[in-house]
Amino acid sequence: MDRPIRVIVAKPGLDGHDRGAKVIARALRDAGMEVIYTGLRQTPEQIVAAAIQEDADVIAMSILSGAHNHLFPKVVNLMKDQGADDVLILGGGVIPEDDIPGLKEAGVEEIFTPGSATQTIVDFIKNNLKRD
């Protein structure tokens, strides 16, 4: 692909820390991607609106507050409602092992927990894009 990959990095939910999200944003930038950083406390609707207007290839969300089971699938469904099914949706943050299968079933392509190396995330994105 001879264009930069465009990634929305978003923090849905109410928790007030975005250090993790910023670390990811920088790692993706350093891997040559265009990262659209949308900041704290985004609603799923706002994240989807940003992804549509920015024509993003990827939505990467991080949640620490525990609302992932509700918020991640919501984003997946809102994207489907828009007919945008060519966007790779990823989740991260403090996510219990037990919740991961359900999230994947709901359409979140991969879940990265705090131990994940940033290179793993970069590689996953590069290998799993849904459009060229």
Added chain:
Amino acid sequence: MELEKRLLDGDKRACARLISMVENNNKEAISLIKKLYKHTGNAHVIGITGPPGGGKSTLTDKLVKSLRDEGKKVGIIAVDPTSPFTGGSILGDRIRMNDLSLDPGVFIRSMGTRGHLGGLSKATQGAVKILDIYGCDYIFIETVGVGQSEVDIVRTADTVLMIMVPGLGDDIQAIKAGTMEIGDVFAVNKSDLFGASKTAREIKTMLEMNHNMDRIPPVMQVTALKNEGIKELLNEIKGHMEYLKENDRLNKRRESNARAEIINLIEEEILSLILRKNESVGVLDDISQKVALRNMDPYTAKDEILRAIDL
């Protein structure tokens, strides 16, 4: 041409996809612009520049909200620098405009400069045209910030809004000549902070000293964070467009902008022709090596390369 119909119908996904296509120099998007170009030119294009962190995004957010109260349709293009080393970028202007994301009458797009040096990206002008066709009444362009370079914005916008902040003090004297000359409207943002009116006075004095101007740009004090002075600033921006519409000024400005854009496009095309041809045969590598080793001078090298593409 399904995308064309959707764009004309105001479909945001189509608009977004077409802007990407323009950014990637896609033929289909270019031919769509060719076809519909005659319908563009209705939008008032406003360039916003000023020092990094001066409040460009916050102020854009407030100006756009005010235009939305009037029912206007608005496009925003926010440009941030791309790293020349990795080709990546973090585009963070949306953070200040999140309330606008869901507004059906607003379209926000972040762009990386992708190696272009004039303060915007190479594709910004194309994106402006897409937003114009999409039906925007106003299009705001936030540059990467003054000091980096402000050449592009003058050539792209109808009105340049120059944002300053208090405390520039004596530094105003040091502001590069070009900076003061490109502003059509000045705003001293962060007027809640100490020294705002002094800064505004100093800017006014500097502008009045400039005898070449047949119109002295207004200097407004605003506090974007508190939504203060926004209506008044917006009126001055609209006033500048009224001024342009008198005496054929708008056409003249757009003519000189068009000239710059055409020359730019030609330069790009020629450069990419040269690089494509020479790269494929490795000529550029060879010649550069010769020049480095003093076996050839750069002027002869240039002649050889131009001959290779038969210019």
